[in-house]
Amino acid sequence: MPGKPGRVVVTGGAGFIGSHVADAFLADGATVLVIDDLSTGLEANVPAAAELQRVDIVDARQLREALDGFNPDVVCHLAAQASVTVSVERPEHDLEVNVRGTLIVCEAARAAGAPVVFASTGGAIYGNDAPLPTPESFPPAPLAPYGASKLAGEAYVATWGRLHGLPNVVLRLGNVYGPRQQPHGEAGVVAIFSNRLARGEQLVVYGFGEPTRDYVHVSDVARAFATAASAGRSGTFNVGTARETSVLELLEILQREAGTGVQPELMPLRPGELERSALDPSATERELGWRAEIAVEQGLPETFREFVPSA
Numbered sequence: 615m616p617g618k619p620g621r622v623v624v625t626g627g628a629g630f631i632g633s634h635v636a637d638a639f640l641a642d643g644a645t646v647l648v649i650d651d652l653s654t655g656l657e658a659n660v661p662a663a664a665e666l667q668r669v670d671i672v673d674a675r676q677l678r679e680a681l682d683g684f685n686p687d688v689v690c691h692l693a694a695q696a697s698v699t700v701s702v703e704r705p706e707h708d709l710e711v712n713v714r715g716t717l718i719v720c721e722a723a724r725a726a727g728a729p730v731v732f733a734s735t736g737g738a739i740y741g742n743d744a745p746l747p748t749p750e751s752f753p754p755a756p757l758a759p760y761g762a763s764k765l766a767g768e769a770y771v772a773t774w775g776r777l778h779g780l781p782n783v784v785l786r787l788g789n790v791y792g793p794r795q796q797p798h799g800e801a802g803v804v805a806i807f808s809n810r811l812a813r814g815e816q817l818v819v820y821g822f823g824e825p826t827r828d829y830v831h832v833s834d835v836a837r838a839f840a841t842a843a844s845a846g847r848s849g850t851f852n853v854g855t856a857r858e859t860s861v862l863e864l865l866e867i868l869q870r871e872a873g874t875g876v877q878p879e880l881m882p883l884r885p886g887e888l889e890r891s892a893l894d895p896s897a898t899e900r901e902l903g904w905r906a907e908i909a910v911e912q913g914l915p916e917t918f919r920e921f922v923p924s925a
């Protein structure tokens with residue numbers, strides 16, 4: 615690189631964020647290959663202009679063949695076991711996909727001569743003692759296997775960059791929300807709440823509604839991948855807004871849009887869940903020229919209307 619990549623692999627491109635990343639590169643004129651095993655992703659999410667190969671990233675031979683045949687300029691790696699709760703229940707599965715799978719992606723990308731842009735997490739990596747908003751320099755202290763596996767994945771991505779002279783990039787994403795989100799992920803709360811409000815159903819709010827997250831719109835996140843892939847430089851960057859929004863504040867914005875006044879059931883935090891989170895994106899702006907453009911006041915009502923077109 616640097617410069618806009620013409621041929622882009624998106625692992626996890628049938629998922630929520632990956633499908634928007636594929637859209638962003640296609641809009642820039644790139645040719646896109648999606649690698650996905652459709653374990654949580656949907657074929658319908660894959661943009662029509664992209665090719666889909668149904669491959670499990672843990673299958674090193676198949677992945678290598680897919681990448682060699684495509685000859686990518688960059689590999690955006692988003693395929694993952696993306697649920698904190700599942701990682702607590704099935705830590706070995708989480709490790710297999712998120713650590714071993716990431717190593718296999720790094721090695722296949724290296725063999726194809728392509729750098730990796732990796733979807734890590736800011737929300738699940740810094741822990742409860744971090745200053746807010748948290749800079750990338752704060753030492754990670756994950757609270758759940760998911761954060762540990764993402765941190766290990768980061769280490770392989772950065773090490774492969776140094777070892778093989780590739781401008782590999784780690785993006786630590788905040789809680790991503792927007793169209794096509796499924797209700798099982800880290801920030802599935804927006805999808806869950808929107809669907810329940812539309813049906814007038816009861817809502818459960820964990821942590822008594824007080825935990826905060828840095829909600830970042832998926833189109834801003836997709837642009838961060840496109841920006842990082844063209845930068846030709848390595849590094850670890852937060853992709854967030856620096857702003858905390860509590861679950862109750864989020865629910866209030868959605869209820870205003872839905873025209874509802876549902877009283878949520880308040881429950882304690884689940885194991886491995888963080889109390890507060892906001893990411894400091896100033897290095898990302900300074901070094902990559904990226905900043906979030908969509909505030910929650912705009913993005914949440916828009917997302918609600920996407921989920922509930924008749925509302």
Ligand SMILES: NC(=O)c1ccc[n+]([C@@H]2O[C@H](COP(=O)([O-])OP(=O)(O)OC[C@H]3O[C@@H](n4cnc5c(N)ncnc54)[C@H](O)[C@@H]3O)[C@@H](O)[C@H]2O)c1
Pocket residue numbers: 625626627628629630631632649650651652653654655656669670671672691692693694695696711715733734735736737786787788789790791796799800801
């Ligand atoms: N959603 C968030 O708020 C958030 C926050 C931080 C980081 N991330 C990361 O961003 C990425 C995308 O998350 P998402 O929310 O879009 O989740 P998602 O579950 O919608 O997408 C993950 C995709 O990976 C695919 N996949 C899973 N295991 C695979 C395997 N072994 N081989 C091939 N494909 C496989 C799934 O089928 C799915 O399409 C993940 O790496 C996740 O950890 C997400």
